[in-house]
Amino acid sequence: MMRVCGVLVLSVALCACSAVSPVQPWQRDYLARPEMAWQPDVQLANQRGHVYFSKEASSGGASASGGGCGCN
């Protein structure tokens, strides 16, 4: 009997987990807003990234592609 109660409690707990609903495709408008972007100015961020890895010779450290020569 205790085992049955345990399963029931576990089931209800699992059911409660499903209350956290994912963001639906039609609800993504707030996420699509410019102010929600990681970088407010993408071009400026790319320029800074380029300067950073050129000076540090650490291409890839800031998720930038290249061979580390600072020439690209």
Add this chain to the structure above:
Amino acid sequence: MLRRITAGFVVVVLMASSRGFSLELGQLAPSFSLAPLQAESSAQLDSRAYRGQVIYVDFWASWCGPCRLSLPQLNTLYRDFSEKGFAVIAVNVDAHRSEALKFLQRRPVDYPVVYDAKRELPALFGVKGMPTAFLLDRQGRVQHIHEGFRPGDAEQLRAMITQLLAQEGAI
């Protein structure tokens, strides 16, 4: 006995918590009635009024990138086929009506656009991405589900619409 009850309960719980409904090809599309986007106070648009026509129900939003491509091309299809029994009903799902209106000022369309303020219709149709459209035949059955919109899709749709318009118009 208790084991069976427990197993049944678990199945019911798991079924109740499952998500991800979507309309399948061949299923009847649900009918709906929504207010036009441009005139909130005017009479609601009832999808049942379009029975017997080939209908393209298009879910779109102003923040959706491919919608910038799809709306003008859908408008061309609407102009070409509207007199032959083709209708487009665009369902806007923006959080703010003003943003959709601003979008339509830049890209005006001739077909009716309704506003789903409660955003319940996409779930009823089972929209999985933006934009998603459902092409319905004259009987109201889903014949094609169009997810996203890429260059060249309009020609694919044109062929499907021509084929569906050629079918008998039994209601």
